[in-house]
Amino acid sequence: MSGFDLQWVGNGRHAAGDVRFTRRETFALGLCMCCLPAHGSAAHTFSLNDLGNGLFVREAPHEEATLANMGAIANTCFIIGRDSVLVIDPGGSVTDGRWLLSEIRKRTAKPIRHVVMTHVHPDHCFGAEAFVDEQPEFIGHAALRPAFDARGSFYHQRLVEMLGPENVGRLVYPTREISDVAEIDLGDRLIRIIAHGAAHTDCDLSLFDTSTGTLFPADLLFVDRIPSLDGSLLGWLREAKRLSAIAPARAVPGHGPAMVDFEAAMARQLRYLTALHDGTRRAIAAGIAINEASRTVAADQGEGWILFEDYNGRNVIQAYKELEWE
Amino acid sequence: MTRTLRTVFAAALVTAFCGGSASATDPSQPDAGREKRWQEIAGYLFDDRDIVPTDTLIKIDAPKRAEDAALVPITLTMPEKDKIKSVYLVIDDNPAPLAAHVTFGPAADPGALQLRVRIDTYTNVHAVAETKDGKLFSTAVFVKASGGCSAPSGPSDVEAMKGMGDMRMKFAKGVEKKSSEATLMIRHPNFNGMQMNQLTRLYTPPRYIDKVTVSHGDQTVLDIVGDISLSTNPVLSFNFMQTDGQPMTVVASDTKGSRWEQSFQVPSAMH
Amino acid sequence: MRGETPTTLKGAVVIDLAGLEALISKQPLLVDVGLADKKPENFPQDRLWLPTHRSIPGAVWFPGGGAAALDAEKEAAFLRRVDELVQGDRSRPIVTFCRPNCWGSWNAGKRLVMKGYTGVHWFPGGIDKWQEFHDTVAVEPDKAWDASMPK
Incomplete structure (x- = not known):
């Protein structure tokens, strides 16, 4: 594959064409790659937010994976501890992952001992291959492996169509699986990892940096961008409570600003999820069919959410499928 | 042929x-x-056999653009229901185009039918009504959906298999006297043989519900022949002519020879 | 457009839908390497299995022509057929594409570039992006290509 020199020319035209990319198609299976039209930003032009205390976040735009952004559409973070480095979500493609690795290496030579993949979605996982030579533990939820089995090839092929095989890389399976709670020490700095019940997906991990009180809820918390439901709505409402019980000082969401006030952001997300839940349940009780429900439930909740029109109907279908078995 | x-x-x-x-x-x-x-x-x-286009005997309601290609809700309505013997749902560009053939029995009210299908690409969807005198009438809509067939059945194959064969039935008051609406739900992955496992690089072997019979008392409501285009966890809504005190019985079987049977009490105070 | 890829003649140009629309007037050879639907094992005999393949109008369909590992004979058949279709004009614009469930279009583009074609374009959006704004037509496998495949 190497030696084949694809030229990424005409990025101006790319931007024009990307407006016409279909969002629902790439959203199949909750694939979080559908966002706003590309602005021509490239992975290597992203900057890192230095949040202090060795904590760095690459804040990703609300975009769809394109050649221009190389799949870098989810937030990705790393923590430099006294002894080692931990990566949370290694990027949306191997190209994105390599960029992240180079940014880490600009800042520290400490070993990267842990790479956490917070859930199955490709914008959070496909950068892992870039870290293989560092020989970290690749950490995932106990349900991540079967989820990769079921969906990996589908995601891989979809992503390859957008980025080309040399940029996508291969899936890296977790070498350490977490089914409950685990703690990792970066050198007098404990990171607590929680394996959640089905919520955003069925394999969500969150991390809590105990020394700074920073929560990394990954895609259990969407900010600005409409949440996408790919696991269990009831579960998400439940796991949200569990996160709130931690009472973190601040949070780094999977999508949105690098750092947010957790309580306010979660309250806003809960308003939407609750409306989705209540509306769907009412529709089922009233015998409203799934297609009509997808057009009407929570339709008035769009204010302030990016991509609401593209995702709400699909969220209703997901919720309906789940709640109709109650 | x-x-x-x-x-x-x-x-x-x-x-x-x-x-x-x-x-x-x-x-x-x-x-x-x-x-x-x-x-x-x-x-x-x-x-x-002649197939006559119709805009009165059978109608399709489907989303112009599917929210989820692996779960596209389709509603068929047959306004002149007393004439209808059976209906066919065909997704033209799916590799196995016939999604379902539903034959109405004496206890059916063939006025409406809802089901959920997988759609692989932008395609026409045809519904064909077969009347009791043996004639065929068709209608079609165009649906934009993509990738529905290769989309996995659940978060994982194991998860998708959980509770296989569990059934639910919900009842609602029908639009007219004696007719009631029922929604049948069956837990089943409906693996269609076009979903690939990342680890083995093999297709998950097909295993899907291919026959369902719904009876009310000793009378048949529906006979359904399903194919690989029916969505995971098939859900089917239909109307039936209620006889108080009689249960609904569902017998479903899949292509691996499994068979499930369950009876449901119909709430008698519905009318 | 090739003027924009000065570093090497081995390059291919990646195009999006707008790029393809602009290129169509130059009559590119449209090479569709989408896979044919595979009949599920144990598919019942009495059920209708009737796959179809819709593509960009004018496209030539080489099912499996983009496989990562093509044996030498098949690769030769692919290149021979493309050569016939462009009537030996290696500078003619060629667009490789497929459906989302394959990445053969990249492989096919690579083969053509290695063979010395200078007008190779890769359209990763494929049929899905095309059909969003344009109609498609049903195509059958290219006969010459089909004949080279094992039965």
């Missing part, structure tokens, strides 16, 4: 579209191509 016809079409298509040089799109040609495709399918399904 109409094998000869099929060969002729194939040859025509090759000549028309594989000449080797690109040409500007003739906007009318694609429609002709879709019509040819439908004729070919109809030839296989109905031999040379």
